[in-house]
Amino acid sequence: MIPISWYLFLSAVLFSIGLFGVLVRRNAIAILLSIELMLNAVNINLVAFWRYGNTVNMAGQVFAIIVFAVAAAEVAVGLSLVYSIYRRRNTVIADELDLMKW
Amino acid sequence: MNFWSDPINTIYESLMLTFTGWGLDGALAQIIIYVLGILILITFAMIIDILLVWVERKVVARFQGRLGPNRIGPFGLFQPIPDVIKLIIKEDTTPANADKLVYNLAPVLSLGSVLFLWAIVPLAINIYGVDLNVALLYMVATGAFGTLSIIMAGWSSNNKYALLGAFRQVAAMISFEIPMVVVLLIPAIITGSLSMQTITNFQTENFWFFLVSPLGALLFLISAIAELGRSPFDLNEGESEIVSGYHIEYSGMKFGLFYAGEMLHAFTFGGLLSVLFFGGWHGPWSSEIPFLGVVYFCAKALFGYWLIMWVKYTVPRIRIDHMLMFNWKFLTPVSFALLIVTALVHPLLRDAGNWIYVPGMFLSNVLVVWVTVEVLRSRSKKDRTVAETVQAVAHH
Amino acid sequence: MDSTQLLFLFSSFLIVSSAVNVVSSKNLIHAALWLISTLFGVAILFAILEAGFLAVVQVVVYIGAIAIMFIFAVMLTRRENLESGSQVNKSWPFALLLVVVIAAAIGSLMLKWDGMNTLPVQIAEGYDSVASLGAALISPDAFVLPFEVASVLLLAALLGSVYVAMNKK
Amino acid sequence: MQNSWLYIGLFLLVGIIFPVIPLVLSALVAPKKPNPIKQSTYECGMETVGESLVQFKAQYYIFALIFLVFDVETVFLFPWAVSLNVQPYFVVVEGIFFIMILIAGLSYTWRKGMLEWV
Numbered sequence: 001m002i003p004i005s006w007y008l009f010l011s012a013v014l015f016s017i018g019l020f021g022v023l024v025r026r027n028a029i030a031i032l033l034s035i036e037l038m039l040n041a042v043n044i045n046l047v048a049f050w051r052y053g054n055t056v057n058m059a060g061q062v063f064a065i066i067v068f069a070v071a072a073a074e075v076a077v078g079l080s081l082v083y084s085i086y087r088r089r090n091t092v093i094a095d096e097l098d099l100m101k102w
Numbered sequence: 103m104n105f106w107s108d109p110i111n112t113i114y115e116s117l118m119l120t121f122t123g124w125g126l127d128g129a130l131a132q133i134i135i136y137v138l139g140i141l142i143l144i145t146f147a148m149i150i151d152i153l154l155v156w157v158e159r160k161v162v163a164r165f166q167g168r169l170g171p172n173r174i175g176p177f178g179l180f181q182p183i184p185d186v187i188k189l190i191i192k193e194d195t196t197p198a199n200a201d202k203l204v205y206n207l208a209p210v211l212s213l214g215s216v217l218f219l220w221a222i223v224p225l226a227i228n229i230y231g232v233d234l235n236v237a238l239l240y241m242v243a244t245g246a247f248g249t250l251s252i253i254m255a256g257w258s259s260n261n262k263y264a265l266l267g268a269f270r271q272v273a274a275m276i277s278f279e280i281p282m283v284v285v286l287l288i289p290a291i292i293t294g295s296l297s298m299q300t301i302t303n304f305q306t307e308n309f310w311f312f313l314v315s316p317l318g319a320l321l322f323l324i325s326a327i328a329e330l331g332r333s334p335f336d337l338n339e340g341e342s343e344i345v346s347g348y349h350i351e352y353s354g355m356k357f358g359l360f361y362a363g364e365m366l367h368a369f370t371f372g373g374l375l376s377v378l379f380f381g382g383w384h385g386p387w388s389s390e391i392p393f394l395g396v397v398y399f400c401a402k403a404l405f406g407y408w409l410i411m412w413v414k415y416t417v418p419r420i421r422i423d424h425m426l427m428f429n430w431k432f433l434t435p436v437s438f439a440l441l442i443v444t445a446l447v448h449p450l451l452r453d454a455g456n457w458i459y460v461p462g463m464f465l466s467n468v469l470v471v472w473v474t475v476e477v478l479r480s481r482s483k484k485d486r487t488v489a490e491t492v493q494a495v496a497h498h
Numbered sequence: 499m500d501s502t503q504l505l506f507l508f509s510s511f512l513i514v515s516s517a518v519n520v521v522s523s524k525n526l527i528h529a530a531l532w533l534i535s536t537l538f539g540v541a542i543l544f545a546i547l548e549a550g551f552l553a554v555v556q557v558v559v560y561i562g563a564i565a566i567m568f569i570f571a572v573m574l575t576r577r578e579n580l581e582s583g584s585q586v587n588k589s590w591p592f593a594l595l596l597v598v599v600i601a602a603a604i605g606s607l608m609l610k611w612d613g614m615n616t617l618p619v620q621i622a623e624g625y626d627s628v629a630s631l632g633a634a635l636i637s638p639d640a641f642v643l644p645f646e647v648a649s650v651l652l653l654a655a656l657l658g659s660v661y662v663a664m665n666k667k
Numbered sequence: 668m669q670n671s672w673l674y675i676g677l678f679l680l681v682g683i684i685f686p687v688i689p690l691v692l693s694a695l696v697a698p699k700k701p702n703p704i705k706q707s708t709y710e711c712g713m714e715t716v717g718e719s720l721v722q723f724k725a726q727y728y729i730f731a732l733i734f735l736v737f738d739v740e741t742v743f744l745f746p747w748a749v750s751l752n753v754q755p756y757f758v759v760v761e762g763i764f765f766i767m768i769l770i771a772g773l774s775y776t777w778r779k780g781m782l783e784w785v
Contacts, residue, residue: 005614016601021521023593024586058634072739073655079571080659198706217682239554246562276734294752355693423784632750656772
């Protein structure tokens with residue numbers, strides 16, 4: 001029997017790793033990869049709370065599925081933006097994208 | 103409990119008694135028995151795989167008016183054995199710039215992704231790996247590993263042709279996955295379950311789904327051929343353009359694993375076609391004698407495999423753009439139309455009895471086909487008119 | 499230490515070590531492959547949590563689609579991805595500090611909560627989570643609105659991303 | 668439930684170890700005489716020109732995008748399909764509404780010529 005704290009700590013660690021990746025990676029695609037880690041951390045929590053709460057109430061699983069949809073949408077739009085910027089500026093390094101300064 | 107009517111459970115219980123008699127923990131004994139069962143199942147699959155090498159070579163020879171293997175054993179039946187020995191003792195070269203770990207992992211994952219499928223395939227009424235309640239999605243999930251192995255092989259070989267072949271193949275696989283998954287929803291709607299065992303049992307008690315959804319079976323077969331990367335959809339190995347596709351750099355047993363995976367995959371898809379639409383192991387006396395069910399299952403799977411081979415050796419390869427257009431502009435809309443019609447008609451006729459339900463569903467399929475054909479006809483007429491006008495203008 | 503706990507520890511080791519590799523890999527294809535291994539670990543966790551449907555969906559959606567998308571995108575923009583320079587930006591020590599502080603804050607918040615030792619509830623015999631998930635998704639007094647909105651979200655993502663990716667100049 | 672996932676887990680483990688056996692066998696038996704020519708990239712005997720990781724058509728990426736969206740959509744449809752038998756009829760309409768929204772997306776990309784192989 002696993003107490004819920006195990007899942008919560010694991011997901012906190014995964015979330016932190018993802019957050020670190022988002023903050024430090026220079027490549028925009030790597031930033032998106034790290035966001036996926038954070039979304040997965042959220043999903044672990046949602047499913048764990050479904051399992052350790054009232055399993056008849058499916059809210060946790062439904063939310064997890066919605067997170068899947070959001071993750072897919074985020075990847076689709078995010079990668080398309082990266083690709084579009086790459087074609088115009090020939091770079092995927094986030095630091096070099098300083099369009100707003102112009 | 104009798105061995106002939108329920109072999110797996112009989113063996114399971116006698117083994118359980120033996121192991122716990124030796125003083126083993128119950129859970130541990132269960133795991134050991136599971137592993138033994140899995141090994142037997144996988145060995146069975148691999149024996150079929152080895153026989154398939156002979157079937158494939160013999161049948162292609164007959165299609166092309168040749169004799170095929172006929173030296174070793176009766177009708178060349180033992181030909182696969184030297185084939186395997188040859189693969190094992192061949193030198194295995196690795197390109198110098200390859201990404202070694204990924205390169206070696208790819209063929210293992212490729213065969214593994216096919217073997218995973220055998221966990222859920224029901225071989226007979228009570229002979230199956232596991233009755234998973236999300237088996238249909240599990241089937242799609244194993245396909246994800248197959249796609250992954252192709253990308254890994256193509257990328258890690260560090261070869262232009264391999265990479266191009268891998269991307270062509272992956273584009274085809276992911277495109278044709280959509281109509282396949284949509285067609286999978288049809289048995290799910292009818293039975294209200296995603297378990298292969300429930301689907302087969304339902305067909306045993308009522309009717310084969312081939313009768314209520316012939317179009318679904320056809321769409322499944324077409325998208326299965328594309329998933330397998332077999333002709334007419336074998337773009338990954340257009341010899342004149344990209345040599346041999348994603349496994350161009352592989353040699354020896356690593357190539358053998360890709361090859362074995364491809365064969366077994368085709369057979370397994372034949373089996374899944376039979377499970378989903380042709381009653382799986384269902385046949386005369388199959389419920390009383392499970393081993394007869396295994397025979398029926400293998401016969402039906404072999405028939406599906408033969409259909410795939412028939413198409414492969416008859417139809418020439420089509421161009422990649424045509425292939426993707428065929429999927430997105432024809433197969434996907436048709437499969438969604440079929441899904442919508444099935445979802446609309448099924449609840450209406452569900453309680454009406456089989457004598458109304460089956461013809462009703464069949465007619466709804468016919469309706470979808472008819473509308474599709476009409477739409478295609480009007481479109482091609484328009485295209486032809488445009489082309490003729492252009493030609494007439496050019497003449498003047 | 500029972501078998502479920504061992505399995506949990508194994509999969510959490512897989513998740514965390516692969517996640518560290520995702521963040522630190524120089525080669526983006528390797529990072530994407532490590533992401534796949536992380537996601538597979540999460541799928542194992544879902545199976546342990548008896549959310550079988552989600553475990554399979556995790557593989558279908560994340561490994562079968564999202565990870566493949568990443569690899570495609572890396573291939574499309576590959577002039578940059580094998581660069582030899584530093585993969586992290588200059589302010590990484592601050593980021594590390596920030597992350598440690600946030601992790602500590604989350605940890606201390608969790609330690610204050612008194613439900614940390616909750617054990618899983620018994621799931622009734624013959625309970626089909628796929629069917630009840632379906633019922634929850636489509637019944638009007640549950641989640642039918644998110645269900646339909648999800649399709650609008652996916653539509654918006656499809657149109658937006660295809661438009662952005664195809665837009666020439 | 669728990670047992671069936673235990674079985675699947677064991678199956679995945681055995682299924683991934685099984686293909687390694689012939690590889691190990693082959694590594695023990697097969698000759699190993701590598702040389703630079705043998706290990707060079709195979710391009711029908713030609714010398715390799717340029718980088719081997721070529722950049723490829725963006726069209727592949729567009730199809731992957733459409734696939735991604737439809738793949739997620741089908742995941743929503745599976746629970747819907749399973750529960751059709753025990754639900755009232757308007758549930759069918761909800762699902763069809765859901766499908767129609769995405770079909771609209773497909774037909775838009777079709778109309779705009781984004782499905783063409785250019």
